[in-house]
Amino acid sequence: MAVAELDASPWTRPRERGRERAIKRDAVLRAAAQLFNEFGYHDTSLAMVAARLQVTKPTLYYYIRNKEEILFECVRLGLELLRSAIADAAASGGSAVDKLEAAMHEYALIVTRDFGMCLIRVGEDPLAPPARKKLRRLKAELDHEFRALIEQGVAEGSLAPCDPKLAAFTIAGALSWIGRWYDPSGPLGSEAVARESIAVLMSGLSPRRGRAGAGAR
Amino acid sequence: MAVAELDASPWTRPRERGRERAIKRDAVLRAAAQLFNEFGYHDTSLAMVAARLQVTKPTLYYYIRNKEEILFECVRLGLELLRSAIADAAASGGSAVDKLEAAMHEYALIVTRDFGMCLIRVGEDPLAPPARKKLRRLKAELDHEFRALIEQGVAEGSLAPCDPKLAAFTIAGALSWIGRWYDPSGPLGSEAVARESIAVLMSGLSPRRGRAGAGAR
Numbered sequence: 001m002a003v004a005e006l007d008a009s010p011w012t013r014p015r016e017r018g019r020e021r022a023i024k025r026d027a028v029l030r031a032a033a034q035l036f037n038e039f040g041y042h043d044t045s046l047a048m049v050a051a052r053l054q055v056t057k058p059t060l061y062y063y064i065r066n067k068e069e070i071l072f073e074c075v076r077l078g079l080e081l082l083r084s085a086i087a088d089a090a091a092s093g094g095s096a097v098d099k100l101e102a103a104m105h106e107y108a109l110i111v112t113r114d115f116g117m118c119l120i121r122v123g124e125d126p127l128a129p130p131a132r133k134k135l136r137r138l139k140a141e142l143d144h145e146f147r148a149l150i151e152q153g154v155a156e157g158s159l160a161p162c163d164p165k166l167a168a169f170t171i172a173g174a175l176s177w178i179g180r181w182y183d184p185s186g187p188l189g190s191e192a193v194a195r196e197s198i199a200v201l202m203s204g205l206s207p208r209r210g211r212a213g214a215g216a217r
Numbered sequence: 218m219a220v221a222e223l224d225a226s227p228w229t230r231p232r233e234r235g236r237e238r239a240i241k242r243d244a245v246l247r248a249a250a251q252l253f254n255e256f257g258y259h260d261t262s263l264a265m266v267a268a269r270l271q272v273t274k275p276t277l278y279y280y281i282r283n284k285e286e287i288l289f290e291c292v293r294l295g296l297e298l299l300r301s302a303i304a305d306a307a308a309s310g311g312s313a314v315d316k317l318e319a320a321m322h323e324y325a326l327i328v329t330r331d332f333g334m335c336l337i338r339v340g341e342d343p344l345a346p347p348a349r350k351k352l353r354r355l356k357a358e359l360d361h362e363f364r365a366l367i368e369q370g371v372a373e374g375s376l377a378p379c380d381p382k383l384a385a386f387t388i389a390g391a392l393s394w395i396g397r398w399y400d401p402s403g404p405l406g407s408e409a410v411a412r413e414s415i416a417v418l419m420s421g422l423s424p425r426r427g428r429a430g431a432g433a434r
Contacts, residue, residue: 040342040343042259042343097423100422125257125338126257126259150422153422157424158424159423159424160420160421160422160423160424160425162413162416162417163413166410166413166414166417167413167417167422169394169395169398169414170391170394170413170414170417170418171417171422172394173391173392173393173394173397174387174388174390174391174394174418175390176390177386177387177389177390177391177394178386178390180390193383196379196380196383196384196387197383197386197387200379200383200384200387200418200421201387201391201417201418201421201422202421202422202423203377203421204377204417204418204419204420204421204423204425205317205367205370205376205377205379205384205418205419206314206375206376206419206420206421207374207375207376207377208377208421208425
């Protein structure tokens, strides 16, 4: 009876409250990322974020300090998603080329979604130098992990010899660009875009000879 | 004697004046592009542009109306350089794959230079909707010309079968990205970067079999 009474309290219990706050903060960040991606960082106001969530602007300040903090968190989350996708791929079994393809696939999908797209479309440029510096360090780590996968592939012979640094930039550029032009409400599915872009990067534009027909990939 | 006296006039002759104005306007745009590329659009002021050119801010207004007009012109010039590089390549002799490689090579070099880099690093996003719309139309034309080269290559068999639209985006992404990370004062030459990126895009990351050794590109 006492327990039932406690459950029936109209106030949220402390542990629940922490979880609820995290969910709501994520909703604030996600709504802001969508608006940044659509209208650009400078043309998005906190009033627009509040309107999209159907709350008042003061409510937002319970979860975030200001627009700069929102952008920092959106870009950080985008980078964190990419970093963990590459780490997961690197930790999976298989050859280096399998790991690289898995990492590329996740990378392409992430930049079509809210935080990954915000990382590409807005990025750290509008932020103050200390915030920019932190995010650039995370980016450099990401480049490094991508490059390490390519170096492994070249060493084991599952990738063609190349300059791993420039190859990593070429891949990152081709995949990141998807976040610039991709329209989630458009006719192309993100899976198909990821597959085709990766096919071009793995097989190259030149026809491969010595395989079944010119159409072989 | 009369002619010598005219030549000795301390005022510039009208025809010369038009040319001089164009040269000075270009210098204003170029200095601004360099500052935008280094500090970002929002952190660059007209006072900084004037200081770099060692002129007063009012002098700048003889050549441009405001910062928005400068960015519009920088991005437009970047797009114009790319468009004419692709058109030149398309008009040159040779197979479609030769034309495509020539266009890619020029594209990669252009994005390492002032206006091309400004197109990639800043782009049209900070501008008002009508200006943004004009520049996006130019971009769409560019995409279309790139795609046409790829379609020709696939049709004549000098390129592997692919989705020309997605292949064009993949190439444009990989090459545009160079403008994001390339440091003209760094150790890598732009020619070497262009060559290596194009090699990855043409040959792919997977080893090509049936040619001399694993190292063959």
